[in-house]
Structure formats: C-alpha cells, structure tokens
Amino acid sequence: MAAGVRNMLIAFLLPLPSLLFFFTFVRPSNQDSRSTVSSWCAAHPLLVANLVFLFNVDLLFWLIGNLLSNHWLIDLYWTVIPVMLLHYYRAHPAAVADAARSAVAVALTWVWSARLTHNYLRREGWQWGKREDWRFAEMRGQYGDAWWWMSLVAVYLSQQVFLIGVCLPMYAIHSSDHPWGAWDVLATVACVAGIAIAHFADTQLHRFVATNEKLKKVGEPTVATLEEGLWRYSRHPNYFGEQLWWWGLYLFAWNVGQPWMLVGPLVNSMCLGYVTVLVERRMVKQQHRAEAYKLYQKTTSVWIPWFRKPLPQAQPTTTTN
Known part of the structure; x- marks a missing residue:
C-alpha cells in the first residue's frame, strides 16, 4: 500500500516541470511581458516539444526508474503524453486551425487516453507501479550491469521517437486552417x-x-x-x-x-x-x-x-x- 501511494505521488508530480514551462514560457498569463524565451518557443514548436520531452521524460523518468529499479512510468505516460502534446500544439502562439477539426481531435484524443489509461490501471489491478513491462524486465536481465545506462536509450529515447512521431498529426491539425x-x-x-x-x-x-x-x-x-x-x-x-x-x-x-x-x-x-x-x-x-x-x-x-x-x-x- 505504501509503495502504491508513493508511486501515485511520483506519477502526479513528474509532469510538473512541463506544466510549469508551458504556463511560464509557452503561454504566459501576461502577454505584454512575453520574454525572449517565449518568443523563441513560439518560433520553434516542434523543437521545444522534443527538448521538453528530453529533459522531463527521458532524463527525469530515467533517473526515477533507476532509483526505483522499475521503469513503469513510461507505460502510464504513454496514455497521457499525447494529450499534453495536443494541448501544447493547440495553445501555442503560432497555432492556426479549423475549429471543427481541432475540436474533434481534442475530443478523440481525450477518449483514446481515457480508454488506454483505464485499461492500463485495470490490467495492473489498480496498483500504481505494480510491475515493469515484461520486455524491459527481459532486457534488464540481458544487459545486466549495463542496463542502468542502456535503459535511457531502450526505454526512453526510443519512446520519444515513437511518441513525437505518432503525435505529429496533432501539430499538423493546429498548423493549418484548411476547411473541414x-x-x-x-x-x-x-x-x-x-x-x-x-x-x-x-x-x-x-x-x-x-x-x-x-x-x-x-x-x-x-x-x-x-x-x-x-x-x-x-x-x-x-x-x-x-x-x-x-x-x-x-x-x-x-x-x-x-x-x-x-x-x-x-x-x-x-x-x-x-x-x-x-x-x-x-x-x-x-x-x-x-x-x-x-x-x-x-x-x-x-x-x-x-x-x-x-x-x-x-x-x-x-x-x-
């Protein structure tokens, strides 16, 4: 029970750096005081998405996974990161979109995320961080002492390629006002x-x-x-x-x-x-x-x-x- 509560708290706290960055630099509340960093973010939305992913997911999740000897977090966040990317692309200062297409994309992505999150937690018996993906567990045995650094590539950097890649259409949707x-x-x-x-x-x-x-x-x-x-x-x-x-x-x-x-x-x-x-x-x-x-x-x-x-x-x- 204690481990489950600890893992739940970790899961809720880990995306805070991304959220803080989003509300501070990508979408600051005071538009008149937009900083140089904010302007740079507006000009490079895909690059910024990859950099934030690198620091908040790849490096921070990897560090926590090594400390816990369990890389379970990336499975849970596979269901959440697409939603975060969608809203980042949608709220970005440079975003332009057909209203109907954007609304449908938001609704569908939330439904997809809710379904996959429910299935993940149901499969794990509603226990946070109950077990590591069996593929990661097998690789842990194969790589032995080298797994602590190989996991950065095998578990996290590879997931960045997949997640950023499959979510590219969310960026496209919010980069064109082509009619429905x-x-x-x-x-x-x-x-x-x-x-x-x-x-x-x-x-x-x-x-x-x-x-x-x-x-x-x-x-x-x-x-x-x-x-x-x-x-x-x-x-x-x-x-x-x-x-x-x-x-x-x-x-x-x-x-x-x-x-x-x-x-x-x-x-x-x-x-x-x-x-x-x-x-x-x-x-x-x-x-x-x-x-x-x-x-x-x-x-x-x-x-x-x-x-x-x-x-x-x-x-x-x-x-x-």
Whole structure:
C-alpha cells in the first residue's frame, strides 16, 4: 500500500516541470511581458516539444526508474503524453486551425487516453507501479550491469521517437486552417473505430485472464487460448485497433497537406510488428498453451480481423504389401 501511494505521488508530480514551462514560457498569463524565451518557443514548436520531452521524460523518468529499479512510468505516460502534446500544439502562439477539426481531435484524443489509461490501471489491478513491462524486465536481465545506462536509450529515447512521431498529426491539425472536408470525416470514423475495437478487445482479454485466474484458484484447468469475440478473427485485435487509431489520426495530417507525417504511424506499426513477434514467441514457449496457440496461429489472422482458415486435413497414409 505504501509503495502504491508513493508511486501515485511520483506519477502526479513528474509532469510538473512541463506544466510549469508551458504556463511560464509557452503561454504566459501576461502577454505584454512575453520574454525572449517565449518568443523563441513560439518560433520553434516542434523543437521545444522534443527538448521538453528530453529533459522531463527521458532524463527525469530515467533517473526515477533507476532509483526505483522499475521503469513503469513510461507505460502510464504513454496514455497521457499525447494529450499534453495536443494541448501544447493547440495553445501555442503560432497555432492556426479549423475549429471543427481541432475540436474533434481534442475530443478523440481525450477518449483514446481515457480508454488506454483505464485499461492500463485495470490490467495492473489498480496498483500504481505494480510491475515493469515484461520486455524491459527481459532486457534488464540481458544487459545486466549495463542496463542502468542502456535503459535511457531502450526505454526512453526510443519512446520519444515513437511518441513525437505518432503525435505529429496533432501539430499538423493546429498548423493549418484548411476547411473541414470528406477526408476529415473518414479520419474521424477510422479513429472512432480504432478506439472501439481496442476497447472491446482489451476488455475481452481482461475477462479471459480474470476467468483463468479464478479457475487456477479452485484447481480447475484453465483455457489455453482466447478465441472468442474479436479474438476469433484476429490474434491481436487490440494492436489492430491501436494502429487504426494512429493511422486515422494521420489522415487529418494528410488532408491538410502534410503527407510526410506518415513516418510516425509507419515507424510505430513496424515497432508493433516486432512486438507481435516477441509476444507470439513468448506464447509458444509456455508449455501449457504452446500446442493450442500454434493451431490458433494457423487458423487466425495476425492483426486485421478476418474469417478463420480451416485447419488442413491430415492426409490418409497408404500401405503396400
């Protein structure tokens, strides 16, 4: 309990440097006394976002993670940083945007964040900093004594590339007053669909895990693989929903003349593809579900929900006398 309260306080206090910087230099209350720093921030919004991320997230989170021997904070803040970036780009002195597109982006990002934050805390049993991401835990074992400095690159600097990249459309939205159009409608539909699919997939997974835990407690055999609901049509529907959200957000940027920003969702999708491989390798290494999961792989689409394939029929063997 004490550790949970400590971690909760840390989580709430850590973004204070970014908030202080925002209200002091990016959006000071007295516009007449704008400083040289404020003017410089207004001229370089993307550079400022990266610098603040470097000092407040990469370095400060890394320091706290090493002190706690647990880099759990970046998982929680994956759900919060996009909201902070969105409002930074929106409130920036140089911002210009179509009012409808901006309002839709704000509403969708808050819904996405609330969903992902709820799922993270639910998965962790509503305990702050309960555990470290299993991928970080494995790397900790691989790198040994070098992990204290390797974690800066593997956990934080890499996350900066992903997060700043996938959030670039939020900057594009607030850098153009191009009027709302049909592509914005398509982008909105894709974002809503992505959020909904990820929500239902994560909820179905949570129920599956909870049910298996109850079966373990009473000594009953557990179910090896989740193959119901959205998981009947995709092995990773939660990943598919998350990617659909980011690609839908990219459509807003494409519509306002920033097609190059596809680099963000593209790199993120490539990373998630690698994570998918790691997850599936981990699944088939678990003796109690290896055989069932291998069959699941043969019949079910990896990401995009699709109809299941029938299992190949065993060919009858013939013998000759």
